Amino acid sequence: xxxxxxxxxxxxxxxxxxxxxLKGNGDRRKIxxxxxxxxxxxAKEMGYKPNIQAKILRGSLSAKxxxxxxxxxxxxxxxxxxFLKGLQIAIMENNYQFQLSIVPxxxxxxxxxxTQESVLTTNAIIICNPSETDMEYLEANDFHIPIVxxxxxxxxxxxxxxxxxxxxxxxxxxxxxxxxxxxALLKSPATFSGMNIRTNVFEFQVSESAMERPVSxxxxxxxxxxxxxxxxxxxxxxxxxxxxxxxDSIALGALKAFYEKKIRxxxxxxxxxxxxxxxxxxxxxxxxxxxxxxxxxDMAEECLKILSDSLTNFKYTPTSITFPTPYVARQxxxxxxx
Numbered sequence: 174x175x176x177x178x179x180x181x182x183x184x185x186x187x188x189x190x191x192x193x194x195l196k197g198n199g200d201r202r203k204i205x206x207x208x209x210x211x212x213x214x215x216a217k218e219m220g221y222k223p224n225i226q227a228k229i230l231r232g233s234l235s236a237k238x239x240x241x242x243x244x245x246x247x248x249x250x251x252x253x254x255x256f257l258k259g260l261q262i263a264i265m266e267n268n269y270q271f272q273l274s275i276v277p278x279x280x281x282x283x284x285x286x287x288t289q290e291s292v293l294t295t296n297a298i299i300i301c302n303p304s305e306t307d308m309e310y311l312e313a314n315d316f317h318i319p320i321v322x323x324x325x326x327x328x329x330x331x332x333x334x335x336x337x338x339x340x341x342x343x344x345x346x347x348x349x350x351x352x353x354x355x356x357a358l359l360k361s362p363a364t365f366s367g368m369n370i371r372t373n374v375f376e377f378q379v380s381e382s383a384m385e386r387p388v389s390x391x392x393x394x395x396x397x398x399x400x401x402x403x404x405x406x407x408x409x410x411x412x413x414x415x416x417x418x419x420x421d422s423i424a425l426g427a428l429k430a431f432y433e434k435k436i437r438x439x440x441x442x443x444x445x446x447x448x449x450x451x452x453x454x455x456x457x458x459x460x461x462x463x464x465x466x467x468x469x470x471d472m473a474e475e476c477l478k479i480l481s482d483s484l485t486n487f488k489y490t491p492t493s494i495t496f497p498t499p500y501v502a503r504q505x506x507x508x509x510x511x
Contacts, residue, residue: 175219237272238296245302259473283307297480319483337367341374344445348415349382356387357413359402361394399426415443421450443506460504
């Protein structure tokens with residue numbers, strides 16, 4: 174195993190200088206940027222891994238392992254509460270000795286938050302919602318600690334996913350079983366490939382079910398976006414008789430527009446949404462919203478379980494787990510007709 178002394182010998186520097194840089198204190202101790210970069214490059218090339226147990230014994234880390242949760246700072250921030258709830262349940266039920274740090278990052282700029290220096294301050298990492306650009310950065314780098322990706326695919330890192338194909342398939346099958354002919358789709362710009370899978374599968378499946386090609390309207394992923402998109406649908410002739418929304422926010426805005434236009438749900442138009450929001454909000458809106466339920470809490474628990482196993486067994490093997498996404502029927506679209 175590569176040590177700080179090995180890196181120091183290779184670069185002809187003192188072990189204390191190397192240690193200062195690897196702890197992320199190079200700027201504070203006024204070590205030249207060039208020297209810091211040489212040390213980080215050598216640590217990466219030589220496969221240096223921080224000795225977590227030694228750090229704990231020395232008191233430079235707490236007795237509780239630190240788990241860093243990287244969460245993108247965009248309109249998906251409202252999902253964070255559900256994910257944190259899942260982590261909290263996992264910690265309490267399993268008596269995990271973890272402390273949690275939340276690290277925000279900007280979409281397409283994960284590299285600014287996740288650096289070789291920041292990795293040295295934590296024991297393991299959960300990364301949520303990385304973009305395609307962020308995924309390219311992850312695939313091109315080695316961080317030498319356990320990392321699990323939420324709802325992304327990778328052969329390099331452990332992943333916990335949801336079934337994106339089924340998310341698009343179920344609403345199309347339900348609408349077809351109900352004899353619908355004029356489908357519509359309110360979707361927001363895709364932030365990752367799974368969103369395209371959902372909408373592409375929906376559009377393909379309705380065409381395979383002898384329904385018309387769906388009217389697709391691109392909207393902002395917000396209640397306002399759903400409201401404005403639904404107003405556009407209300408002007409169509411014929412009016413769509415079924416609607417798939419790619420988020421709860423979009424669907425809730427659409428329900429307001431249909432209410433104002435006196436369009437009856439589900440009699441005139443059935444509505445199904447991707448259930449990304451709070452289940453209580455879906456259940457108590459009027460009419461209550463039928464959804465393809467996303468198991469965010471269960472997925473968060475699984476992310477923590479993978480990291481716990483890695484830290485306990487001192488072994489990290491990338492695994493891929495996919496969670497089912499069941500249909501929850503409410504007033505906006507009745508249960509699937511058998």
